[in-house]
Amino acid sequence: MSTLETEASNVRKASVGTSSPRTYRNTNRPWRSKGSGGFNKPTLAGLIVRYVLLVAVFLISVGPFLWQLSTSFKGPRDPIYQFPPSLLPSDFTLHNYVEVANTVPILGYAWHSLIVAVTLAIANVVFSTLAGYALGCLKFKGKKIALGILFSTLLLPGEVTLMSQFLTIKSLGLADSLAGVVLPGLIGAVNALLMMAACRSIPPALLDAAVIDGASTWQIITRVVWPNVRGMASVVAIFAFIGGWDDFLWPLLVLSDPDKYTLTVGMQYLNSNFGSNPRVIAAGTMIALVPIIIFFAVFQRFFFKGVEDGAVKG
Numbered sequence: 361m362s363t364l365e366t367e368a369s370n371v372r373k374a375s376v377g378t379s380s381p382r383t384y385r386n387t388n389r390p391w392r393s394k395g396s397g398g399f400n401k402p403t404l405a406g407l408i409v410r411y412v413l414l415v416a417v418f419l420i421s422v423g424p425f426l427w428q429l430s431t432s433f434k435g436p437r438d439p440i441y442q443f444p445p446s447l448l449p450s451d452f453t454l455h456n457y458v459e460v461a462n463t464v465p466i467l468g469y470a471w472h473s474l475i476v477a478v479t480l481a482i483a484n485v486v487f488s489t490l491a492g493y494a495l496g497c498l499k500f501k502g503k504k505i506a507l508g509i510l511f512s513t514l515l516l517p518g519e520v521t522l523m524s525q526f527l528t529i530k531s532l533g534l535a536d537s538l539a540g541v542v543l544p545g546l547i548g549a550v551n552a553l554l555m556m557a558a559c560r561s562i563p564p565a566l567l568d569a570a571v572i573d574g575a576s577t578w579q580i581i582t583r584v585v586w587p588n589v590r591g592m593a594s595v596v597a598i599f600a601f602i603g604g605w606d607d608f609l610w611p612l613l614v615l616s617d618p619d620k621y622t623l624t625v626g627m628q629y630l631n632s633n634f635g636s637n638p639r640v641i642a643a644g645t646m647i648a649l650v651p652i653i654i655f656f657a658v659f660q661r662f663f664f665k666g667v668e669d670g671a672v673k674g
Contacts, residue, residue: 425649431642432456440638456643466647468619469626472538476611476622477604479542484600485593487547492555493585497567513549519609526613540614541622545604551596558592559585594662598655605652623648 427445434440435451460466494500495507525544526535534540562585570580586593608624615621627644 428642428645431639432646434639436639456639457647459640460644460647464626464644466623466626469621469623470651472620473605473623475538476541476607477601480545480604481597481601483542483546484548484551485597488551488555488596489581489586489589489593491547491552492557492559492589493581495552496556496559497562497564497585510549510552522610522613525610529614535614536616536620537614538620541607541611542604544610545600545607548600548603551600554592554596555589558589562588591662594659598659598662601655602652605655 426447430445430447430449431440433452433454433456434449435453435455437451438449439446495503495510529535529540529543532540532543534543566584567580570584575583606624607622608628611622611625612628615625618626627648
């Protein structure tokens with residue numbers, strides 16, 4: 361009996377020794393065999409298609425930026441429009457950036473853009489939070505009408521209301537000022553709707569308990585609503601900051617004094633002066649774009665985790 365048990369044990373060890381590595385390798389492959397289980401993994405063909413699409417999206421989205429960055433460092437002897445494009449400049453130079461700095465007051469224009477972007481970010485967070493609380497948590501007459509108006513504004517392109525906005529700003533005496541640039545964007549309809557969705561995720565029991573405890577409206581907003589929607593508020597702040605920094609058409613319409621230009625408008629002024637030198641234009645574009653890239657790289661964790669962090673955890 362002991363001999364039979366010994367032989368059976370040897371058979372089990374041999375079978376485990378031969379099958380485990382194969383099972384281990386199959387488990388750790390990034391794809392699954394066709395017709396097998398594990399549907400959370402793609403087949404080999406599906407994995408190849410995914411990577412091909414990923415490379416295509418990368419080339420479409422990042423390719424123009426890399427080409428523009430390369431052009432900004434190219435000297436006069438470097439070809440720009442050759443195909444396929446050469447991303448490594450053979451005649452590397454920083455003269456294009458020096459020429460931009462000598463022609464355009466970059467620091468002054470960047471300071472104006474920073475004032476506009478930061479003001480819009482703070483204002484949108486504050487006003488969108490208040491609007492989101494009113495639309496998402498309160499019950500009042502005309503609530504559906506207010507939501508309908510907000511949704512209807514999303515159907516209109518911004519260019520439709522430019523003239524009416526400009527006439528309003530001019531009648532208020534804010535034309536040719538940064539205040540006139542900031543005023544129409546203090547709150548956006550999309551941001552208000554985002555905060556409304558975040559406020560709706562707050563359990564009504566929390567709000568009812570705060571009311572029963574005698575909390576005022578301001579205490580409810582600051583101590584109950586804000587801790588649960590600050591993740592979404594970070595998303596709103598990032599959207600508003602990037603939109604305020606990149607905006608070109610509205611500041612161009614409002615501002616007429618070159619000393620008050622924002623950075624994007626100032627770079628268009630550079631374009632008019634150096635229309636025959638795309639290398640200098642590319643350098644100016646990089647100067648206007650790099651702060652946004654740095655800003656998003658620093659705050660991207662708030663952007664991607666904003667909705668999750670804004671949810672109420674029971």
